[in-house]
Amino acid sequence: MSGARSSRPTQADIARLAGVSQPTVSLVLGGNKAGMTLSEATRRKVLKAAESLGYVPDPIARRLSRRQNNLLGLYTFTATFPTDVQHSYYPFLVGVEEESAVQGYDLLLFTSSSSTESGTNEVLNRVRLADGCLFLGRHVPEAAMSRFLDDGYPVVYIGRHDELGERLPYVGADYVSASGAVVRRLAEAGHRHLLYLREHDDAPASVDREAGVVAAATDAGVRAEVVRTDGGDVDTGRLRAWLDAGVTAIVAEETDTDIAVSAVECAARSAGLRCPDDFSLALLGDRVGRSPGLPALSGFAIPRREMGRAAVRILTGLVAGDESVPVRQVLPCPPLVGETVGPPP
Amino acid sequence: MSGARSSRPTQADIARLAGVSQPTVSLVLGGNKAGMTLSEATRRKVLKAAESLGYVPDPIARRLSRRQNNLLGLYTFTATFPTDVQHSYYPFLVGVEEESAVQGYDLLLFTSSSSTESGTNEVLNRVRLADGCLFLGRHVPEAAMSRFLDDGYPVVYIGRHDELGERLPYVGADYVSASGAVVRRLAEAGHRHLLYLREHDDAPASVDREAGVVAAATDAGVRAEVVRTDGGDVDTGRLRAWLDAGVTAIVAEETDTDIAVSAVECAARSAGLRCPDDFSLALLGDRVGRSPGLPALSGFAIPRREMGRAAVRILTGLVAGDESVPVRQVLPCPPLVGETVGPPP
């Protein structure tokens, strides 16, 4: 640990060996971007000395003085690679990583914060190590985000968020349109009474989907019943009751764990009911990577990878002070046809 | 970019506000590990000022002076989340992330390097930002690694590597034993003539597997033919020729892309041959996450997640100067039974 730095040659060592000043070494080795005039002899001496000592610049020192890092943060508020929801986070990461590489930034994953009791300060503390930071999560810690925005520290959310008015930059998915399209497809298949299962809390991801469902249902003259659930209260009896009451299609919000749709599938299996024969089932989203053995659900694709890429582009734009980047973007979600939607029984 | 850092309060600002010296602020805020005695009044004044200014320590500056920043690097020599091999990298990442969180380190993904022409210097340059670095890849860039080791910079490879003698710390998988076990299972099923397909290059991952195969085959009195291939030259004709020559089982090295085993499966399908009816097929590894629709191959599991965790433990041990951690570990690979091995036809 001690040996790590102490044995490395510094610009000062080179300067001594070459008989010039340390700043001159910096100028020569830094490619002389300021356009200063160096004598060719000085250049050569310095380069030779650097070569012979095996000089490698210290990125930390460089960053401290240059005030920029080429580091982009990614903060997820839960483990970055949670085992149970890993597949829904992964595509975001792929996009983030790709575009970071393109833009010449490395990626800083804030993981240690999730293990400790991570209050607002904890967040603020570590995040600033990066030149700017991406955030991923259903909800926004408003105090921390406000602070970032006030300080002019560049942040971008993955997912639409208006908790802070119009201030917070984000890349969202157009859940409203995509959810509406799902309902329209059900209406076109002949359904007139559907059930919409959603989370209890009012994250924008839930609000947007419900808005899309309700608007499209109204528009198509379809009755849409909204039920809030955490999945635990969906069982065979309840499913049968819904169907007996005239429900012919169930639409479920997509979440990290897809707990609602799983509960429905499970209840249907126990009851010997099948989709789309006995009722139609649609997911407001996709079930990426978690489908081995499970039927392909009708729904829509969330462009996670592209969202990740777009978020990085916004963030690097902000870091570079580029005013021309649109900082609030919503990406379209292509429909997924699947095999769980058919005409009403 | 300008607003980001310049508007942030520093210890100097706090000192001014509290009417003390900047180093005193550092002492108070740093938790006073040196055990110096501070007057309670000073403490309170400083903490109050820090609070009111919303102070956040600059990790870069801290790293420069303290020579440590609670950052662990991960360098992959290709895109960190390459699309085609993503599933084989992902479990490593999960393990690395988990254990980093446990140990209180954040994770730095070196991505930008992969896009540019990443020479030795590039690696050396960026990596040192972290307190230590993990590396993932078939081969070792010897010059760069040598340099790290010489400098006492903590590095750990994921995967066994002896290219640098006994110097390089690593966490490997016991491919020798696991490969031997696969051959033994084939021998017990009655096979007496098998073909072993491996990569052209001599990465340790290939060398170990071949050693295990050859030793176990010799031991069991089984003939094992070694064929080096990149998959491109495996077609229906060649597969038939092998089987006609008496081969009853094919064993393929597992790689990022599993190109060899895929070629065999494809050739078999075209030829109307089935496993294990017409011949047995085994993989020296697993096919994590890429198996939707494909048959479960017999082989062994690579404990990627645990390897990631173990690598982090070694690395944090090195960073902390803990001499007691074994720096070269090989983890066992549990057998996977699968459905592609049976008795010879």
Add this chain to the structure above:
DNA sequence: CTGAAAGCGCTTACAG
């Protein structure tokens, strides 16, 4: 056209 000064924000010896 060059070289010495100041500064980035912090920590850790080292004097009072």
Add this chain to the structure above:
DNA sequence: CTGAAAGCGCTTACAG
């Protein structure tokens, strides 16, 4: 028990 100095390794104004 406290406060001012020196230093981490670099970059960027600013004098000669």
